[in-house]
Each structure stands twice: as C-alpha cells, then as structure tokens.
Amino acid sequence: MASVVFTGSPSAQAAASPSTTLVVNANQVLRPVTHVATGSLYGLANASTPADNLVQAIKPNTFVQKPQGGHQQGTGDVLTVAPKAARAGAKVVNRLSDYYAGWPYQFSWSNWLSVVDDQIAQTKASGITNLAAYAPWNEADGTWKTANGTFEDFWTRTYREIRSKDATTPIQGPSFSDNIGDMDNFLKNAVATNTVPDIIAWHELIRSSKIAGDVATVTGLENKYGISPRPIAIEEYAAPSEVGIPGPLVGYVAKFERLGVHDAELAFWNQSGALGDLLTGQGGSPNGAYWLYKWYADMSGSMLTTTAPAQTGIDGAASRNSAGNEVDVIFGGGSGDSAVQVNGLNSLSAFGSTAHVKVEYTPSRGRTTAVSGPTTLAESNYTVNNGSITVPVTTNTTDGYHLVITPATGGGTTGGTTTGGTTTGGTTTGGTTTGGTGSASCKVTVTPQTWTGGYTANVTVANTGSDAVNGWKLGFTLPAGQTITGAWNATVSPTSGQVAATNLSYNAQIPPGGSQSFGFQGTDTGTYSPPSGFTLNGTACTAG
Structure with a gap:
C-alpha cells in the first residue's frame, strides 16, 4: 500500500517558490509588540464569562462592548466587564449606539444626548481606568436613517456633547462598515466643525486582502485635509466564514501589524463571551484559532518586518524577543508547497552557524469544535547560510502554523537550509533514508x-x-x-x-x-x- 504524507508537514521535498514564500527579516524591527489584533467585539459576556484564564492567555488588546444597561445585546455591558478586561491588561471601548435595540437602531433624538450624558456619568462614577474610547455610532452606511437628519450633523452634535462632559477620553469613529466610500465627506465635515475623531475607526468584514487599500485611502484623506495622522482602530474584522478558522485569520493579523493599525477586534457574528469565536461558544473551550492567538500572545519584544508574496495566499507576522535569542513566526493562508525564509540571523549575536527550528500547527476543525492544543510537527537544526535559513512547510489554507527559532545548542544539523526542495546544509542530503544504522535504546x-x-x-x-x-x-x-x-x-x-x-x-x-x-x-x-x-x-x- 502506498505511503502517505499529510498536508501540513514540513517536507524537504517541498518545492516552494518566491510566490509561496514568506520572508522575515530578523534584523528589521517594525514596532513594539502590543498584540494589536487580540481583542474582540462583545468578546466578554459578563463578569465571569469567559473564564479569566482563557481571556488572559491571549493577552487581549481591546474589547468593544455595549453601554451599561444597553439594549442591543443581552450581555456585554461595558462597566460590568471592564474589570475582567483590566485583569487581562486590556482596554474597553463603549459603543454608545448599542444603547438602542433593533437593526437599524431604534434611535431617537429625544433621549440621545441624555443617554450620552448618563454613560459618561456612570463611567466616571465607576472608577474604571481602562476606557479606551467612546464610539458614538456603528456602521452608519447601513444603520443611519435619513429621517433623523444627516449623519454628519449627528456626529458633530454628539462629539460636542461628549467633549462638554469629558474633555479627555478619546472619541473614535466614524465606525463605517467595509464601505468607507463616505469617509471623504465625513472627514471634510469633521475638519470644518473641529470634530475630527481622535481615533479613526472602521470595519474589515470581507477579506484581509482589501485592508492595505483601505488604509491607503484613509491616509490619503488625512493628507488631503491636513489632518495629523490618527491611530487606526478596526473595530470588527473577519467574515462569518473566517472566524474560528486559523488560516484566514493570520492574514488579518499580519496586515494589521504591517500597516501600523493601533488595535483590531474580531467580529461578533455568533455569540458574545466567545472571544470573537476563538471559543466553541459562550464561555466555551478553545478551538483551533484560539491557539493561533495564543502563539501571537506569547510574542514579546519587537515585531519584525515580514514580506508576503501577494495580498492573498501565505502571510504571517513575526517577533524577536528583547534578548535577541528567539524569533517567532505565525503564518498561514498558503496551500501546498510553502516556505518561510528568515534573513538577518547573523545580526543577532546569540545565533551562530546553526539555528534550532520548531514547527507547530493548529488545525481547523471548525468554529464549534474544541482543540486541546497545537501539535509539534518537527524540531531540527538548520545551517545558517549568509544569515538566512529557509524552512519548507506543506500547508493547508485553513490551518495555522508557528515557527520558533532559537540558537542551536549542540548535535548535528538535521534540517539544513532548504531551497527549491533540496537540502543543502547540515549533514543530510537527498531523499528519504529507508533503512538506518545505529542500535540504540x-x-x-x-x-x-x-x-x-x-x-x-x-x-x-x-x-x-x-x-x-x-x-x-x-x-x-x-x-x-x-x-x-x-x-x-x-x-x-x-x-x-x-x-x-x-x-x-x-x-x-x-x-x-x-x-x-x-x-x-x-x-x-x-x-x-x-x-x-x-x-x-x-x-x-x-x-x-
């Protein structure tokens, strides 16, 4: 019977090409590690759900939640969950429009400004110190009714009301959905009325390949209207078919890091209290995607520059710890013969002529299927040639992968540097060894x-x-x-x-x-x- 090779295995026979290779530069720092994309919309349900250990392990950056006493969802009140977020080192955003039920919102000018005032008063009285921002509205391109006037007028009045009661807490918006076509008109009005948001926010709910274009559009509009560069918040990201699936989520994380996004939150498509569908349900168990974010959370020190061959396909994010003796790479989105090329190891004094590489993967078994942890695929030493190693991995588009690169601590090189599928470094070359020597316990x-x-x-x-x-x-x-x-x-x-x-x-x-x-x-x-x-x-x- 024929032998089988599982998709997802590192393989010296893999024929990766530049179009399927992610390049990491270990000597080029991108930004400090802040775990930009680990938060979620309605990721926290209440003071006890999800369990603190599950929340804290992924080092969430920011949660977007509903106003205290709001009616849009049954759980997720911002002041109720703020202490849980704080224990995980995370901030919270109060999405003020979620005070109202319905979709579109059952908004009324008759009580809106009172709602805003009350939320600010409750927040001040609560004593929480991890409020990141107020977000006045959500997806005006689909939820704002023209019978209530223009959205620009709403924004101007609401911004001024918040500032009259709270002079310092950031205000973020406009919180458009993927359709940012009205961003030009919004920013033009904001400049004219002196109500430019402190943080520019929108959502990316279709595919990660459009993020770079959207960031470029917004940056161009800032230049057009003389707006000093603002932090960018992507308050919701990933399509319904992507949440809980490691492979496509890597592309979002990589692009948010590469493009300098301040914070990004996984979308709320199914249940609150599931960390943006990293858990099997509200307060549930980790699924395959959770372990991708656990790898991401374990990164420390500095993010490194990574170069993907295209806006689609293989992509990833990488970090270097402060001691300079560990490089971590999370990647995915590729299909078949893929590789990760790590350059600049010769700039790190801890590394010599060989590097130890551990390859792990986390499978995609669906959003509601629990996965107990990642699987180690390989551990071996690679020869460092001109400061570089190349690690071949045969990948599946839905799975997530992780490289841990550390200095080799002895023993022979069993991996080598793989280029075009041929092992050229270390002590082994050619194909599969079919026999073997050595009689060992x-x-x-x-x-x-x-x-x-x-x-x-x-x-x-x-x-x-x-x-x-x-x-x-x-x-x-x-x-x-x-x-x-x-x-x-x-x-x-x-x-x-x-x-x-x-x-x-x-x-x-x-x-x-x-x-x-x-x-x-x-x-x-x-x-x-x-x-x-x-x-x-x-x-x-x-x-x-």
Missing part, C-alpha cells in the same frame, strides 16, 4: 488528540542509548479499526495493521539523548487506543 511517547471517529497522534522517538541513530524506521501495530489517513515528518506504510514510519531526509539523525517527532492522523471505528509494539530499526522500545 529507545523510548516512544504518543500524544493523541481524539474526537468522534478520528484522532491525531504525535509520536516522539527518543534515543536513550549512547550511540547515534543515522536513519530510522519505527515499527508499530495499530489497533483494529484504525486507519491512517495522513502523516507528517515521516513516510508511513501501510495504513493499518503492522505499520512502519520511516524518516525523511531532514530528520534522519537521532543523537544520544536526542529525539525526533512525527505524527499521523487517522479514523477509528471504536474507542481510541494507542499503537503498541514499537521497534526502532528492529530493536524493541519502551513506551512512555
């Missing part, structure tokens, strides 16, 4: 993730002996009813019964005390149980 650890009818298994093969293993074949037995449908970091054949997993060219060596990892995905007709009877190059291994 071994220990095998299997870490599964299961769901009804299926599973993934990440397998770590540890060399517990004193001799190096140069080329490995791991034999094992699958339980009855299990069939392998894909694998990464190894060729696996056959797909059931007595199975053998054989190294690829970049992970052929296992030094004494070292390990290599591979994994596979499969179907299961019963209750999951792990494989057994492990042998490494014919020598029995212990299971751990």
Whole structure:
C-alpha cells in the first residue's frame, strides 16, 4: 500500500517558490509588540464569562462592548466587564449606539444626548481606568436613517456633547462598515466643525486582502485635509466564514501589524463571551484559532518586518524577543508547497552557524469544535547560510502554523537550509533514508488528540542509548479499526495493521539523548487506543 504524507508537514521535498514564500527579516524591527489584533467585539459576556484564564492567555488588546444597561445585546455591558478586561491588561471601548435595540437602531433624538450624558456619568462614577474610547455610532452606511437628519450633523452634535462632559477620553469613529466610500465627506465635515475623531475607526468584514487599500485611502484623506495622522482602530474584522478558522485569520493579523493599525477586534457574528469565536461558544473551550492567538500572545519584544508574496495566499507576522535569542513566526493562508525564509540571523549575536527550528500547527476543525492544543510537527537544526535559513512547510489554507527559532545548542544539523526542495546544509542530503544504522535504546511517547471517529497522534522517538541513530524506521501495530489517513515528518506504510514510519531526509539523525517527532492522523471505528509494539530499526522500545 502506498505511503502517505499529510498536508501540513514540513517536507524537504517541498518545492516552494518566491510566490509561496514568506520572508522575515530578523534584523528589521517594525514596532513594539502590543498584540494589536487580540481583542474582540462583545468578546466578554459578563463578569465571569469567559473564564479569566482563557481571556488572559491571549493577552487581549481591546474589547468593544455595549453601554451599561444597553439594549442591543443581552450581555456585554461595558462597566460590568471592564474589570475582567483590566485583569487581562486590556482596554474597553463603549459603543454608545448599542444603547438602542433593533437593526437599524431604534434611535431617537429625544433621549440621545441624555443617554450620552448618563454613560459618561456612570463611567466616571465607576472608577474604571481602562476606557479606551467612546464610539458614538456603528456602521452608519447601513444603520443611519435619513429621517433623523444627516449623519454628519449627528456626529458633530454628539462629539460636542461628549467633549462638554469629558474633555479627555478619546472619541473614535466614524465606525463605517467595509464601505468607507463616505469617509471623504465625513472627514471634510469633521475638519470644518473641529470634530475630527481622535481615533479613526472602521470595519474589515470581507477579506484581509482589501485592508492595505483601505488604509491607503484613509491616509490619503488625512493628507488631503491636513489632518495629523490618527491611530487606526478596526473595530470588527473577519467574515462569518473566517472566524474560528486559523488560516484566514493570520492574514488579518499580519496586515494589521504591517500597516501600523493601533488595535483590531474580531467580529461578533455568533455569540458574545466567545472571544470573537476563538471559543466553541459562550464561555466555551478553545478551538483551533484560539491557539493561533495564543502563539501571537506569547510574542514579546519587537515585531519584525515580514514580506508576503501577494495580498492573498501565505502571510504571517513575526517577533524577536528583547534578548535577541528567539524569533517567532505565525503564518498561514498558503496551500501546498510553502516556505518561510528568515534573513538577518547573523545580526543577532546569540545565533551562530546553526539555528534550532520548531514547527507547530493548529488545525481547523471548525468554529464549534474544541482543540486541546497545537501539535509539534518537527524540531531540527538548520545551517545558517549568509544569515538566512529557509524552512519548507506543506500547508493547508485553513490551518495555522508557528515557527520558533532559537540558537542551536549542540548535535548535528538535521534540517539544513532548504531551497527549491533540496537540502543543502547540515549533514543530510537527498531523499528519504529507508533503512538506518545505529542500535540504540529507545523510548516512544504518543500524544493523541481524539474526537468522534478520528484522532491525531504525535509520536516522539527518543534515543536513550549512547550511540547515534543515522536513519530510522519505527515499527508499530495499530489497533483494529484504525486507519491512517495522513502523516507528517515521516513516510508511513501501510495504513493499518503492522505499520512502519520511516524518516525523511531532514530528520534522519537521532543523537544520544536526542529525539525526533512525527505524527499521523487517522479514523477509528471504536474507542481510541494507542499503537503498541514499537521497534526502532528492529530493536524493541519502551513506551512512555
């Protein structure tokens, strides 16, 4: 039976091209790490939902919430959730128009200015210190009724009312949807009436590829009207089909970072209290996208410049820690043979002639399907050539990926620098090693993730002996009813019964005390149980 290679696996046979390669410059700082895109609209439901540990782990930047006592949604009152946001280091925005029920809003001039005054008074009385801004309205291009006059007049009157009661809290707007065609008229009026927002805000709810054009449009209008550059807030982002899916969300994060957006919030399409659909439901469990944002949250130090080949396809964001001894890259959106090229490592004193690379992925199993955590696909050393390494990864458009690059701490180079699919650095070249030498003691650890009818298994093969293993074949037995449908970091054949997993060219060596990892995905007709009877190059291994 033919061997299988799982889409999502790093592969030395991958034939990535410039059109499918993300370039990271480790020596070019873009901006400080602020986790621009980790917030959400109605991401918090109340004082207890979601749980603090889930909120704090993704280091949210900003939440947009409804006024205290507002009627647009049943949960999410800004003053109720502000302390929870503060515990996570996040700010909150009060979307004043969400005081009203209905869509379009059941707005009335008869009580509007009183609503504004009351919200400001309640905020001052509450003592919260993490209010980022007041947002007077939401998506006027679809919700403002001409019977109430012009939106420009509404904005002028409301801006002045807020400033009469609060002279310092930022005001953001106009909060248009994707249709920013009226931004010219809005800013022209704002300049004429001295009501230019402190933060210019709109939404990106169709696709990430249009963000750069919209930012350029707004920047051009600032120049046209002599407006000093304002921070940009994207109060809602991602289409309904994209939320909860790691792959397409990477493109938004990357572009917000690259274009200097101040803060951006995941859209509210389904339930409040789900962190913008990073959880399976209100107060639910993490889905695959959550772990993408956890990687993003774990970035520290400085964001680095990244260059994507186009506005669509593979894209990503990268960081360098303050010590200069770790580069992290999150990426996705590619399909098939892809690569990440990291340049400028020779400018970091911590790095020498080799770099250690860990590759992880988080799967897309749908917004409402829980994922217990990311999976490690590979760990190996790469030769640094002229300050650069290139890591090939065969990608799926819906999954998210993560590289952790640190200085190598010894042992042979098992990855090398991959260019055009040929391993040219390190100690291994060519294709898959089919046999292997070295009789070593071994220990095998299997870490599964299961769901009804299926599973993934990440397998770590540890060399517990004193001799190096140069080329490995791991034999094992699958339980009855299990069939392998894909694998990464190894060729696996056959797909059931007595199975053998054989190294690829970049992970052929296992030094004494070292390990290599591979994994596979499969179907299961019963209750999951792990494989057994492990042998490494014919020598029995212990299971751990």
